[in-house]
Amino acid sequence: MKDPKSEGISGSISKNGKYSWNKIENKGGKKMKKMNIMKRVIGLALGLTLIFSMAACGSKEEATDEGDSKTETTEEASGDDTLVCFANKGLDYYFWTVCQKSAEKACTDRGWSFAASDAKLDSAKQFDQFVNFINKKPAAIIADSIDSEGLIAAADQAVAAGIPVGIVDTPLTGGDVAVTVAFDNYDAGCLAAEAIAKALTDKYGEPKGTVVNCYGAMSSEAWRLRKEGMEATFEKYPDINYIAVPAEGEIALTQDAALNQFASGVEVDALHTPSDNPGQGLVAALKMENKWFKRDEDGHIIVVTIDGEPIANKFIEEGYYDYSIAQDGYSYGMIAVEMLEKYSMKGEDVPLGPYENSDYYWEKCEIIESDAGPYVKVPAYEINSDNCTDPRHWGIVAEKVLGIEYDMSAVEN
Template sequence: MKRLRFLLVLGGMLFLIGCRQDAEPDALTIGVSINAMRSPFMIGLAQGIRDRADELGIRLIVSECNGDGLVQTNQMMDFLIQDVDVVLVEPLDTEAVVPVIEEIDAAGIPIFCIDTSANTDLVKCWIGSDSLEMGRLAARYIAEALKERYGEYRGKVVDLMASLTTTSGANRTRGFTEELEQYPDIEIVARQNGNLQLDKAQDVMIDILQANPNIDAVWCSGDTNAQGALQAMRRSDRLLAAGEEGHIILVSADGAPESLKAIRNGYLDACISQNPIGMGRVAIDMIVDYWENGRLPEKTFYPYPLFTVTADNIDSEEFQEYGVWAEEIR
């Protein structure tokens, strides 16, 4: 058996996860670095990584940086002295991690990315959702909903962004903006960063609602932003269910339990779901295939499929087949 070790660095805290008690002493060790396991999405991502590693007898060293880019780069530097075989990282900042990736690569340790990537060609491959397409799907959904409401493509919308220092956040906003350019009478009246933090998203959305009394729709680049937006609407007496006059069309991303509940309750119109559990499992398989066989996907970016969840398909067999990860996290 070849020696495989992965170091998982998550949000500033370093620890081992998913290690089988009967794993061989020279088992592959993977160093994994992700942001923080405080959101359902990140819990699902770590769960998928851990479960697949456990099935294969792989040793993981995991750390969390909790939103601190400097902590993440310092943790990744530790990989160089922890004798890892491979690094799997979810970059908090596409540029800040490049110098440490260069050092890790120079030491002969292959680097893979998950969810987000880094601005360097030293990354062997990264698996994540097509965030450009997520933004486009959200824009199309909102455009069609506005046409159904007004009989034409017009309205006032808000872009409640994720951080633009990540590939996913930047691309979700880019895809949304570019797609809406096809609808000149749909106006983006506000664009603010909720940073996928509940309190910040709520505060930002309250300010937006006060400044814009006639908002038709909001694109939230993540479920936490959506929950913040819903709280802001409730506090501002603007929270109305679909079908009620004055309802603000709300589209989110990721597919967390809170979003599925909000869809069932009529307050969230659609969610562009990812599947972090499936993504984590595929990342481990990808790394193992490279380690043992030298194989990589044909393209550096491996896009994991998306699924647009609505009230019409939330209980469908199609969604079940895709994977309702919100019901699988533990």
């Protein structure tokens, strides 16, 4: 996913679980297409120039942040000379960290070497880091892109150098990518709305009541699509009073948005936020207003989130949350490496059609064609009180298998 503020989730790991896709739309007709082609040609030329100029630099990489401190590039060595590089958008968000760590595990399990970079949500820096990886001549490069359009030229350079490219989380809008692994944000919004309608039916015998959506920044493609999916679904339920309140995907603003609704006198039946990290703002607001009740207690307010991070598993199991719609970030890196090894690194195309793997809770999905090539469309799915402890949920795997602790300090008081 992309930077939620620039468009669209640990080094020093800040384990708060916030993420979002940041897919940039191309709306510009013939003129825009010509401009995009020029951008890619210029980017390719500049990138190739950079590669040649770095040829004598050896394997030591020093990417800098415009006069700031060096950008850290981590590398795990092994006896195998197979190297896979991961150009990450950042490590400040739990989801993005899990995407990288799952790819690292997939590589080290195979005895391969793994290198990763942290662009700190700077698209220009990510482009440079990606090109630097090309100079290492790895077996493959994986990226979680900040700029869905801007990274195409770098990906094209890798392909021209015979290096297959995998993209996770934030799809590119074009280019020749070996495989993309991501999910459908619009569908996630639809599923969240259906979960709320189901909870309201359990409460009232029919889908009615007031729902407050503390939605994320509309500059985020992911959050915009989630909001659109939710609103399209609620159109089927005329007795649901839907209130959309901007909260930018931030914990503090989400807390304020919920508190303002309580103060307005509206009888709130359900609360929603499009990611689990800002959902901590809902928890804080409910606690402040003495409305933090379990599902079987009087006064319970329905809470439904999207992402399925560890906080959601915990609160669903404890009875405070009702549902969360999961985006399996752990599977992204694992599947990308799997497809690259099985097909792309052998010079073969990733085949379209069904994909099955019982290691993941969802088990089955489709590999479809996209503007950038084969796309493993990981399904969104519902986490509820009946399945929340299943060890295959990515939030559980992230903590127990990858050892990435989730920071819940914002809601622990």
